[in-house]
Amino acid sequence: MATNQQRREAAKRKLERQLVRRAERAKRRKIVGAGVVGGVVLIVAGVVVWVVNSGGSGDDTAAASPPPSSSSSAPPVPTLTNIPTQRTAMPKRPQPVANPTSCTYAADAQSPAGSKKPAVPEGKNVSSTGTVNATFKSTAGDIPVTLDRALAPCTVQAIKSLIEQGFYTNTICHRLGVTDLQILQCGDPNAKGNVETDGQGGPGFTLPDEYFAGEKYGRGILAMANTSQPNSGGSQFFMVYGTAELPATYTIFGSISDDGLKVLDQIAKTGIGTVGQDGATGEPKNPVKFTAVTVAA
Known part of the structure; x- marks a missing residue:
């Protein structure tokens, strides 16, 4: 142990x-x-x-x-998508406008007419029936249109008056859309081909809204531009040659002829030069200028 x-x-x-x-x-x-x-x-x-x-x-x-160049910072230029061949049906008012009717053209200090100072159209006893044929002659070709008094009598009255006073002669179409908004917009008297500043001018007065529920915008439609505010239309309008998914807040006042649509198609195929701030529309690559605008007798 x-x-x-x-x-x-x-x-x-x-x-x-x-x-x-x-x-x-x-x-x-x-x-x-x-x-x-x-x-x-x-x-x-x-x-x-x-x-x-x-x-x-x-x-x-x-x-x-390295800092991006000016070209790389600019939005890409949209390319043309398919142009529909089917015309859009012209709308019809659910209730006809009284004939004759009265129109109010209010003074507009926000959309200056520049050197063009047209007279205010007559607003009393304006017809709300019938049509007016006009032709916008341009550097790209003639664009015939039909103005429909039954759809928008006050708008047709104003546009006809501006044509007869030579308001649209020598003005350019400053905005082209080729993708989801296939339009050519014209009617700014101050447009100079500058995508940053064009689209601000008008005739010095405004037009009353005449759109109504159910209006559809598409190939062949002629409609007024506005500032998204009530009764803010002036002299600017847009011609639809293809697709245009828009709310029914733009007065339709006429249609474009088949020959006119061919001219618009060609303008669209030429494409956009400088893209605007929305990144979807811009100045036409080839300038479109109205050399004369006439109303059929």
């Missing part, structure tokens, strides 16, 4: 072995920890090098990249 002295010595040796094993384990942990830290440092350093060399991501990319 072991003596007390022997037991104490055995316990001491056991404790020493435990301390040695603990020290060895601690040493291994330090080695492993140092390796992990070193690996992390290497990984981080590698990522930093990669970020610096590749330009990074997010906001840093914009800062590290």
Whole structure:
């Protein structure tokens, strides 16, 4: 049987072995920890090098990249989509307008007429029956149209008056759409072919709204432009040669002839030059100017 002295010595040796094993384990942990830290440092350093060399991501990319040129910052020019061949049916009023009717043309200081200062149309005893045939002679070809008094007597009265006063002669069509909004917009007396400033002018007076529920805009439709405010139409109008998914808030006042649509198709195929702020429409690539506008006797 072991003596007390022997037991104490055995316990001491056991404790020493435990301390040695603990020290060895601690040493291994330090080695492993140092390796992990070193690996992390290497990984981080590698990522930093990669970020610096590749330009990074997010906001840093914009800062590290060279500034975009004026051409790259401009919106891409839309390309022409398919033009429908089917005409859109002309709308019919659910209730006819009284004949004759009265029209109010309010003064408009927000849409200046520039050097063109037309007289305000006569607003009393305006006919709401019959049609008016007119031809917009342009540098792209003649665009015959038919104005329908039954649809919009006050609008037809105003447009006819402006034509007879020579208001539209030597004005340009400043806005062309070739994708979801296939239109040619004209009638700004101050348009100069500058996509940033065109589209602000008018005749110096406004027209009353004459749209009604159920109106559809599509190939062959002639309608008034406005500022999205009530009774804000003036001299600007748009000719629809294709698709135009729009709310029924633009007065339809006539139709475009087959020959006129052929001219519009050709204008659309020539395409857009400079794109406007909406990124979808812009100045026609080949300027379209009205050289004369006539009303049939």
